[in-house]
Amino acid sequence: MRYTIRPGRREDAIEAARLWMQSAEEHTAYDSVYSTSSQSEKTMRRFLLDLVASRNAFLIVAVTEPEERVIGFISGEIREGSPAFSPRTWVAVDDIFVLPEYRSLGVGRALFERARAWAEQKGATGMSLQVAAANRRGRKFYENLGFREVSIYEVLEF
Numbered sequence: 001m002r003y004t005i006r007p008g009r010r011e012d013a014i015e016a017a018r019l020w021m022q023s024a025e026e027h028t029a030y031d032s033v034y035s036t037s038s039q040s041e042k043t044m045r046r047f048l049l050d051l052v053a054s055r056n057a058f059l060i061v062a063v064t065e066p067e068e069r070v071i072g073f074i075s076g077e078i079r080e081g082s083p084a085f086s087p088r089t090w091v092a093v094d095d096i097f098v099l100p101e102y103r104s105l106g107v108g109r110a111l112f113e114r115a116r117a118w119a120e121q122k123g124a125t126g127m128s129l130q131v132a133a134a135n136r137r138g139r140k141f142y143e144n145l146g147f148r149e150v151s152i153y154e155v156l157e158f
Helices: 012-030 040-053 107-121 136-145
Strands: 003-007 057-064 070-080 089-098 126-128
Touching (some): 003 107, 012 070, 040 057
Parallel strands (some): 089 126
Antiparallel strands (some): 070 089
16 A cells, blocks of 8 residues: 655645544544534534644645545644743644554654644644543654653533
């Protein structure tokens, strides 16, 4: 299987939003807090289109060759750290997803490495992300990339 990692284009936002919906379904199995709304796919499509158009955000896709079928994506944006701490510019990874049949083939790592190169080019001093506590596979993936846990995100539902 051959694939290419490239910057996302406007037309990729539709398929990336569909992939995001699959990711959301997987996350709902971890916890119901990830349940989507009826407008989620449309909202994500708009959000991803905005990223493609922004200089301070990215959508990067993995596509099969020669078909150019989108099999994975990573998205994120530049965020400034809190003014209460030492100055830092972070690239926050919003989402990363690879279709299950293409996992463990290096696609996720290749997506991440392209995003990291983008972050370094923008002068970021690090990358950050959130991962579902129950997502053991994802947590191990991020640990293998060099991420370390520095905060715990907790929720209380009413």
